[in-house]
Amino acid sequence: MNETISLWGQRLYRQFSLMLANQPKLSYYLQPLLRWNNAELHPDYYSARIVDSGWETEQILSVWLEPEPSWTGFTPGQHLLVTLLHQGRYISRSFSISSSSGLFAQQKQIRISCRIQPQGQFTKALAADIAKLTHLSISAATGDFVLEPQTDGAPQQSIVMVAAGSGITPLWSMLSSLRCWTSPVVLFYCVKNAAQAAFLTELRLLAAKQPLFELQLIETASTGRLNLVQQLKENTKISLTHALYYLCGPAAMSRQYKDDLIQQGVPSDAVHAERFGLELAATQGPVKQALLIEQGKVTTIEAAAGVPLLQAAEKQGLSPRFGCRIGVCYQCVCQKKSGQVLNLRTGQISGDGPEQIQLCISAAHSDLQIEL
Amino acid sequence: MKLTEQQLSELAAELDQVKANVMNQLGDKEARYIRRMLLTQRLSAISGRILMVLGFVTPWLWVFGVALLALAKILDNMEIGHNVLHGQYDWMNDPVLHSKRFEWDIACDAGSWKRTHNFEHHTYTNIIGKDRDFGYGLLRLSNDFRWRLRNLWQFVTYLLLSTLFQWGVSYHELAGERVFFGKKKADRVNSVSHSDLKKAFFGKGARQLFKDYVFFPLIAGPMWLWVLAGNVLANLIRNLWTSTVIFCGHFTADVHTFTQQQCEGESRGHWYYRQILGSSNFTGPRWFHILTGHLSCQIEHHLYPDMPALHYLTVAPQVQAIAKKYGIAYNSGSFLRQYATVVGRIIRYSFPGGKATPA
Numbered sequence: 084m085n086e087t088i089s090l091w092g093q094r095l096y097r098q099f100s101l102m103l104a105n106q107p108k109l110s111y112y113l114q115p116l117l118r119w120n121n122a123e124l125h126p127d128y129y130s131a132r133i134v135d136s137g138w139e140t141e142q143i144l145s146v147w148l149e150p151e152p153s154w155t156g157f158t159p160g161q162h163l164l165v166t167l168l169h170q171g172r173y174i175s176r177s178f179s180i181s182s183s184s185g186l187f188a189q190q191k192q193i194r195i196s197c198r199i200q201p202q203g204q205f206t207k208a209l210a211a212d213i214a215k216l217t218h219l220s221i222s223a224a225t226g227d228f229v230l231e232p233q234t235d236g237a238p239q240q241s242i243v244m245v246a247a248g249s250g251i252t253p254l255w256s257m258l259s260s261l262r263c264w265t266s267p268v269v270l271f272y273c274v275k276n277a278a279q280a281a282f283l284t285e286l287r288l289l290a291a292k293q294p295l296f297e298l299q300l301i302e303t304a305s306t307g308r309l310n311l312v313q314q315l316k317e318n319t320k321i322s323l324t325h326a327l328y329y330l331c332g333p334a335a336m337s338r339q340y341k342d343d344l345i346q347q348g349v350p351s352d353a354v355h356a357e358r359f360g361l362e363l364a365a366t367q368g369p370v371k372q373a374l375l376i377e378q379g380k381v382t383t384i385e386a387a388a389g390v391p392l393l394q395a396a397e398k399q400g401l402s403p404r405f406g407c408r409i410g411v412c413y414q415c416v417c418q419k420k421s422g423q424v425l426n427l428r429t430g431q432i433s434g435d436g437p438e439q440i441q442l443c444i445s446a447a448h449s450d451l452q453i454e455l
Numbered sequence: 456m457k458l459t460e461q462q463l464s465e466l467a468a469e470l471d472q473v474k475a476n477v478m479n480q481l482g483d484k485e486a487r488y489i490r491r492m493l494l495t496q497r498l499s500a501i502s503g504r505i506l507m508v509l510g511f512v513t514p515w516l517w518v519f520g521v522a523l524l525a526l527a528k529i530l531d532n533m534e535i536g537h538n539v540l541h542g543q544y545d546w547m548n549d550p551v552l553h554s555k556r557f558e559w560d561i562a563c564d565a566g567s568w569k570r571t572h573n574f575e576h577h578t579y580t581n582i583i584g585k586d587r588d589f590g591y592g593l594l595r596l597s598n599d600f601r602w603r604l605r606n607l608w609q610f611v612t613y614l615l616l617s618t619l620f621q622w623g624v625s626y627h628e629l630a631g632e633r634v635f636f637g638k639k640k641a642d643r644v645n646s647v648s649h650s651d652l653k654k655a656f657f658g659k660g661a662r663q664l665f666k667d668y669v670f671f672p673l674i675a676g677p678m679w680l681w682v683l684a685g686n687v688l689a690n691l692i693r694n695l696w697t698s699t700v701i702f703c704g705h706f707t708a709d710v711h712t713f714t715q716q717q718c719e720g721e722s723r724g725h726w727y728y729r730q731i732l733g734s735s736n737f738t739g740p741r742w743f744h745i746l747t748g749h750l751s752c753q754i755e756h757h758l759y760p761d762m763p764a765l766h767y768l769t770v771a772p773q774v775q776a777i778a779k780k781y782g783i784a785y786n787s788g789s790f791l792r793q794y795a796t797v798v799g800r801i802i803r804y805s806f807p808g809g810k811a812t813p814a
Contacts, residue, residue, distance in 0.1 A: 102662040102670070105558040111551050115493040122490055126551055171486025173548040377542075378569035380578070400478075402545035404553055455555070 123168040125220035129154045134192060136213050139281035143249060144210055145181065145196045150221060157193065157224030159184055159256040160329075160357070164222035164412050165195060169208035173220075175406045176205040179253035179331075179357070180224065181282075183260040196281060198249040222412070228357035230257050231327060239266035240353075241321045245311060245340060247273045247332025253357055254331055255282045264295045269319055273301040273309050273332070311340050312347055324348050327355070334358035371447035375401060376420070377455040386447035391427060393442040396455075403442055403455050410444035417442055422451035458781060463724025466781050470727050473773050474759050477766045485763045486547055492534055492745075493551070500527035500560075504671060507685040508678045521685045525692035531560045532697055533748025538764045540569055545761075561693075562663050563625035564655040570647070571628045577760050581705070581733035582713045587631050588705070589712065591616065591623060595804045597712050602807040609805050610798075617698035618691065622660075629656055696746070699794065704753030707735040708796035709786050730757035731778055735786035736771070737793045744768060754785065 097107055104112035114126045124130045131148035139145050157163070157180055166175040182194035199206045233239060244254045251272060258270070274280040277300060290298040299318070301309045315321055328344060330337045337356040345351055368388035375382045375396055384399045386392060393415055396403055406414035410428050416439050424433045424445040432448050433440065440453070458466065503523030510517030536559035538544070544552045551557075558565045572588070579585035583599040590596045594613055595606040605612075616623050629635065634649050667686040672679040711732040718729065734753040744751045744767075752767035755774055762770075778785040803809060 098662075101558070102666050105560055105662075106551075107556075112497070114551055115490060115497050119494055122487070125549075168486075170482035171484070171547055172482075378566065379574035402542065402548070404545075404550070404555055405548060 121218060123216065123218055123220070125166045125168075125173055128164070128166055128220035128222050131193075131219050131221045133213070133216055133219060139196055140279050142279065143196050143198050143281045144206075144213070145194050145281075146209075146213065146219070147182075147192055147194050148219060148221065149190075149192050152191075154221070155223050156187065157184070158229045159260040160229040160253040161224040161226040162228075162253065162357075162411075163195075163224045164407055165205075165209075166220040166222075166406075167205070167209060167212065167216065169212060174205050174208060175408075175412065176203075177407050177409065177411050179226075179228075180256050181252035182256060184256075185260060196249065196252050225411075226357070228253055228329070228331070228355055230261075230329075231355075233265060241266050241326040242268040242329065243315065243321060243326050244268065244270040244329045245273070245309070245332065246270065247336055248275075248279070249281065250331035250333075250357070251281055252331075254329060255286070257329070258289065258296070259285070264293055267295050267297065267321070269297040269299065269321065271299050271301055271309055271311065271314065273303055275304045276302050312343050324350075327353050330354065330356040332358075368448075371422075371450050373422075373447055373451040373453060375453050375455050377401075386451065388448075389425075389427070389446050391443050392424070392440075392445050392447065392451075392453070395447075396442065401455070405443060408443045410441050413441060415442040416440070418454040419445075420452040420454055422453075423448040424451065458724075458728060458783075460722060460724070462781060463722055463728060465724075466777065466783075467722070467724035467727055469777050470758060470774070473770050473777070474762060477759075477762055477770060481546055481763065485544070485765065488765050489535070489539075489544055489547075489552060489763070492530060496527050496530040496535060499523040499530070503527055503689070504682075507682050508675050510681045510685075511678060517681055517685060521688050521692075524685065524689035525696075528560055528689060528693040529696055529746055532693060533700070533750065534745050534764065535559075535748075536561070536565075537748050537750070540565055541573060541760045543761055543763045558659075560663070561624070562621040562660045563627075564659040566647075567628045567652070567655055568624070571631065573760070577757065579718075580730055580757060581711065582715055582718050582729075584715055585718075587627070591627065592630060593623075594801060596706050596800055597804065598809040599712055599714075600804075602804075606805050610801055613801050617695050617702075620694040620698040621663075621690070625656060625660060628652060700747045700750050702797045703737055703790065703793045704734055704750050704756075706797050706800055707786060707788075707793045708800055709784065710735055727758060728783060730754070731774075731783050731785065733757065735788075735793060737788060737790040739790055741768075743790075751790075754787075 100106055100109045100112075103109070106112045110117075111126055118124045121130070129151050131150040131154070134147040134149050136144060136146045160179070162177045162179040164175050164177045166173055178195040178197055180193050181196040182192065186192050186194070197206050197209060199210045201207065230242075246254045254270065258268070270286070272280060272286070277283060280300065283300070286298050290296050297319070299314070303309070312323070315323055323344070324347070326349075328349070330340055337358050341351070341354045341356055344354055370388070371386045373384050373386040373392060373395065375384060382399060382401060384395050384401075386395045391408075393403060393405055393408065403417065404414050406412035418437065419433070419440045420437050421435060423435055424440055425431070425448045426433065427444045427446055435449075500523075503520045503526070506516045506520030506523060508520075510520065536557065539552050539557045540554050540559070542554040545554055547553075554569070576586055576588040581589055583589065583597070590600065593616060594609050595602060629652050632649065632652060634652055667690060668683060671686060672683040675682040713729055713733070718725070721729070731754055734757045736754050737751050739751060749764035749767045750756060752771055755762075755767040755771055756764065758774065759767075759770070775785050775787075
């Protein structure tokens with residue numbers, strides 16, 4: 084009943100807003116007035132004041148943010164979409180929150196920690212603009228990469244965490260938020276060398292203070308890649324099949340470890356993985372043609388195998404709406420009219436009929452017709 | 456004079472270069488400009504509506520309010536709406552300024568506009584039988600059309616069309632698709648169903664009517680009649696202005712028309728050539744260009760419909776030089792001179808005969 088009323092309320096508001104301002108919500112109409120001195124704020128997101136910023140390592144930049152009061156909070160491990168206005172253009176990327184729930188509870192602040200990539204459009208812009216920016220736009224926190232609540236009475240499960248590089252961010256958020264330690268936690272932290280490890284001092288401090296926490300720093304430059312299963316068997320007392328796993332790193336790494344663990348008899352629902360970056364599925368094959376239809380106007384683009392359609396369209400001078408570019412935010416969703424696309428995240432090939440697709444993670448598998 | 460295919464492809468390359476020079480440098484400047492325009496539009500719309508109610512203090516406030524609301528509607532339709540709907544600011548990735556989401560303060564539904572204007576008019580500019588914007592199916596503006604009796608009083612038809620311009624624009628697609636009247640054409644491929652067309656037409660139209668003629672007069676209480684009259688007047692001013700600007704862009708004396716045979720399988724160079732000959736510019740101070748949404752540079756707009764319009768003035772001398780180099784007429788003149796030739800054209804073709812389009 085309440086739902087029906089709220090649904091009707093929403094519809095009525097939408098109609099009212101369309102009538103009065105020709106916008107689906109009045110905030111769009113008022114945006115130029117509200118942000119006249121704060122043009123960098125994106126109308127769809129929450130504003131967050133930049134409190135401070137600083138380098139964790141040579142490559143990892145931390146930014147402390149104070150979200151506006153209506154921001155809904157987060158569970159450690161979750162990520163959010165950060166949007167910034169760079170050279171007149173909104174660009175977005177998703178980041179895991181790297182601070183504890185305590186910091187948010189006490190000071191209403193969160194921290195994001197970003198590895199600045201020389202080829203990365205967003206992170207490069209962030210590093211270049213951070214000194215003159217006063218606000219960033221952030222989405223609500225989302226994601227299910229969070230610690231499983233340990234049920235009372237059940238035997239406590241050990242926790243195994245694996246972080247690769249900046250994959251430490253959600254895990255450090257979880258660890259620094261843990262209030263009562265009831266079971267052993269071991270963290271394998273894989274970095275090229277110790278100089279590139281963010282939060283290392285804090286992690287070592289935690290390990291010294293908390294007997295249930297064990298930190299294993301893997302410096303891949305000297306010791307090579309981590310063999311997770313072997314390491315667990317030889318250097319820890321953890322029973323493989325009775326532990327919970329949290330993996331955060333490049334998609335290929337997480338998948339590899341997950342496969343290894345499952346082979347050892349670990350149930351697959353005990354392995355949680357947060358992948359970052361877009362792992363490109365098969366990239367071989369001939370170039371296809373995609374017809375992009377924009378209100379009757381047809382543009383033909385060359386869609387090479389494995390290249391996201393969004394990127395292919397932009398190369399042709401088109402500007403479809405986009406957001407995170409890694410398939411998280413659903414702002415680039417379009418109607419495919421015919422043809423098959425390859426989902427670059429899952430490797431799945433779509434059907435041939437009409438359906439909604441995300442341009443940023445879809446590549447042509449056949450010739451296509453898409454309504455932009 | 457006729458250009459060879461070789462010359463046409465050189466023409467295309469030169470005009471493409473002019474565009475690339477601008478498009479490669481889009482950034483803060485353009486974003487700030489359009490946001491400032493949006494802010495000006497919002498401020499004049501809101502203050503205009505408030506001042507109209509304050510007409511009881513002195514009627515001058517009402518007059519000022521009407522002028523501001525008309526200004527807001529003109530900015531919304533021309534410098535903001537028309538240009539945003541062309542995708543000129545899509546690169547900003549801003550939901551308020553993206554062609555996919557934008558909706559404007561005019562009776563015409565934005566989706567319908569993008570189909571008839573962006574696609575039909577801009578692709579088939581001045582091709583008789585393809586570009587229904589040439590005379591809007593109401594006016595005989597060249598000898599390509601058979602003379603009918605109703606053309607005798609077409610100057611009155613023109614004045615009526617200008618007065619109700621927003622409704623003409625809004626009904627344009629439904630007229631072409633023969634939704635209510637006329638014989639259905641078997642060969643037309645409908646991208647949108649008739650019921651969707653009707654829904655958009657009546658939905659958008661009703662919202663606009665309700666806003667200006669019911670909602671705002673109602674909340675003005677005792678000043679309702681002043682507000683109602685002010686809104687009618689502001690819409691009228693906008694209608695006359697937009698209609699005049701558009702007529703000066705395409706129906707001046709020297710604009711060329713084209714036959715379908717001339718344009719079959721045409722090259723990009725010929726498309727450019729046709730855009731230059733099918734449009735006309737007029738001159739004026741900077742604020743004047745802004746009020747026309749830079750359609751005073753109709754030629755540049757037709758060459759580069761997706762280039763942020765504030766750049767038309769800067770590329771115009773380059774375009775003019777290129778046109779001169781290839782011996783293509785570049786039609787420009789003062790606003791009054793151009794408008795006089797529009798009136799002359801409407802009256803001339805009210806009567807049978809007239810110059811035929813060169814094949």
